[in-house]
Amino acid sequence: MPLYWRVVVINAVVFVLGTVALALAPVTVSARVLASEAVVLAVGLTAILVVNALLLRSTLRPLDRAVRLMERVDLRMPGERLPETGAGPVAELVEAFNAMLERLEAERSASTARALAAQEAERHRIARELHDEIGQGLTAMLLGLKRAIDRAPDEVRGDLELVQQAARGSLEEVRQVARRLRPGVLEDLGLLSALAASATDLSTHSRIHVERGLASGLPDLGPDAELVVYRVAQEAMTNIARHSDADTVWLSLSRQGDNVALLVADNGRGTSGLQEGAGIRGMKERARLVGADLTVRPRPEGGTEVRLVVPIKEDADP
Template sequence: MPLYWRVIVINAAVFVLGTLALALAPVTVSARVLASEAVVLAIGLVTIVVLNALLLRSTLVPLDRAARLMERVDLEKPGERLPETGNGAAADLVESFNAMLERLEAERDASTARALAAQEAERQRIARELHDEVGQGLTAMLLGLKRAVDRAPDDIRSDLILVQDAARGSLEEVRGVARRLRPSVLEDLGLLSALSATATELSTHSGIHVQRGLAQGLPDLSPEAELVIYRVAQEAMTNVARHSEADTAYLSLTRQGDAVALLVADNGRGVRGRTEGTGIRGMKERARLVGADLTVRPRPEGGTEVRLVVPAKAAT
């Protein structure tokens, strides 16, 4: 029955019961209502109102719950659902609302997966172009500069050596950017070596000391889950270098039951009072794609802690 007619029927039933009670009850009402009669009428009115409220409660309360959930629902924090109790139009509404949330979350995850896949493909394309085009060009330049330095007179040789050093530095920068864009070390040497290389790169470029705890014998992970762990660690370490003002960072990958736990922490200024940036949102989106749980919180002793827990054999 539609909700409108359900409310009409409930109210009609209450009014009929009230009318029958007045008709069959041994009570009368004087032209000038007496105090005792007013009490009886008041009791009858309260009874009708309470009965009507009780009968309508099961029908309308789910609507209030749905409205409150609509106000606070956040697709970045999936899983909130209305309890599916009762029957009738309200139960159908609750079931449809929960199905809509599931559909929206599934569509959001699918669109995020497509966006991240496109992002990875674009990163690999740019990395290849940097390596094949820019890198090869700088290498040819260095070879030419070497021949020029060997044949140059003494008065300009020092200038050519400075140009040669600058070109060599640019080549190293290009190779570093290409490595960050395309984690070939992850494909070639595995997750632990890739994380270790990320920690070494952070120490080299920022001077932050990185304490590592990368355990062996971890559960099997899908390639997608390994890529998520690597990208989350890479983004977290980048945030440490850019924002933390720390002198020590901590990187660990350990087994946690049937899951793998990544921890990136620092002893810097922490995240209190700062809004969530695009980097953290990107990490959460990646984590959700493989069913992982990611938390970013301040450490009691100071600094920030990023923890990612990935179930073994995480599905995409």
């Protein structure tokens, strides 16, 4: 029965029952309503209203739940659903609403996966161009400068050596950017070596001391999950270097039951009062793609803690 006719039938039933009760009750109403009769009428009307309200409440309450969920639903935090109870048109509405949320979450997840895959492909392309074109050009420049320095008179040799040092520094920066864009060490040497290299880069360029606790013998997470772990650690350490004013970072990767946990913590100024930025949202998006759980919270001792918990694949070796 459509919802409109369901409400009409409920009201009709209540009014019919009220009319029957009034007809069968041993009460009369005078031309001038007496106080006792007014009390009886008020009690009867109140009973009719209460019964009607109770019957309609059970029918329409799921609509109120749907409205409240629509107001607070956030596709970046999936999983919220309306309870599927009862039967009839409202139950069908609840079922359709939950199915719509599932489709939207699935589409958003697929869109995010495509966007991140395109991002990784673009990173690889830029890294390759930096290495093959700009890097090789700077290398050729350094070779030419070396030959020029060897043949240059003393009065210009110093200037050429300064140019050579600047070109060498630029070449090293290009290589570092290319490494950050395309984690070749992750593909060639594995996750632990890639995390260790990122920690070394952080210590070298920001003077932040990194204490490592990278457990060996961890199960294989697969290329997608390992890339997520690496990117989350990379983003967390980049945020620390840029915003935290920390002097110590703790980086660990360990097994916890059926999960592998990444921890990046610092002793900086923390994130209290700061809004969630694009970096943290990006980390959460990556984590959801591999079924991982990411939390970013302040440490009791001061600073910030980023924890990523990645489930181990069922077919992974122990």
